[in-house]
Amino acid sequence: MxxxxxxxxxxxxxxxxxxxxxxxxxxxxxxxxxxxxxxxxxxxxxxxxxxxxxxxxxxxxxxxxxxxxxxxxxxxxxxxxxxxxxxxxxxxxxxxxxxxxxxxxxxxxxxxxxxxxxxxxxxxxxxxxxxxxxVSVKIDKNDLPGKPLEIMKCKECGETVMDGKHHIKGGYAYCTSCYTGSYYTLL
Ligand SMILES: [Zn+2]
Ligand SMILES: [Zn+2]
Missing domain, CATH: 3.30.1330.130 (60s Ribosomal Protein L30; Chain: A;)
Incomplete structure (x- = not known):
């Protein structure tokens, strides 16, 4: 074969x-x-x-x-x-x-x-x-394999956000759902 x-x-x-x-x-x-x-x-x-x-x-x-x-x-x-x-x-x-x-x-x-x-x-x-x-690919250090580098808690929902995927506003960290809106809607 x-x-x-x-x-x-x-x-x-x-x-x-x-x-x-x-x-x-x-x-x-x-x-x-x-x-x-x-x-x-x-x-x-x-x-x-x-x-x-x-x-x-x-x-x-x-x-x-x-x-x-x-x-x-x-x-x-x-x-x-x-x-x-x-x-x-x-x-x-x-x-x-x-x-x-x-x-x-x-x-x-x-x-x-x-x-x-x-x-x-x-x-x-x-x-x-x-x-x-x-091609050239820029890979954020948070997206590389290995130990997590950044772990934050969302000020709004309190959920943990790994790997630098949070957003900072007014000195606080927010998850994407709370910051820009989400793929789901809470019922
Ligand atoms: Zn198939
Ligand atoms: Zn949140």
């Missing part, structure tokens, strides 16, 4: 099934890690990954890169785009990979089955599938 097929199976287990997004995401993550001189499928403490979409492709990226929200090594950006950026926090090197086919739908035949897609992606070099951009 190719390295790709092995990692694809792993990502499929994590996601629940092997769909088109898992097929592409696995390849994207392998290509990204190889470009960063890291080993796909293995956790690397130097790696932080920004994914730009909360769809299938990001589950494959999580699985192959072994990054996680809880370890602060995965940053979901929610841009709705088929792209991810790989950052080496030791060297600052950062590469943004874009799924070329997701942006040019006519490159993929409509009647391609998932097995045909896997076969084709397995046999196609990453260079032909993904655009790679050299």
């Amino acid at each position: 190719s390295e790709y097929r092995g990692l694809l199976e792993m990502a499929g287990k994590f996601h629940g099934d092997i769909c088109g997004g898992i097929v592409m995401g696995t390849k994207l993550a392998i290509h990204g890690m190889e470009k960063m001189q890291m080993k796909p499928g293995e956790k690397d403490k130097r790696l932080i990954v920004y994914t730009e979409i909360d769809r299938c492709i990001s589950d494959a990226i999580m699985s192959v890169t072994q990054t996680s929200l809880g370890k602060k090594s995965l940053k979901p950006m929610g841009y709705g785009k088929f792209a991810a950026t790989f950052v080496n926090i030791e060297t600052g090197e950062a590469l943004r990979l874009v799924d070329r086919e997701a942006n040019n739908k006519d490159e993929r035949a409509d009647d391609e089955t998932i097995e045909e897609l896997i076969e084709r992606i397995d046999g196609t070099p990453g260079e032909e599938l993904f655009d790679v951009q050299r």
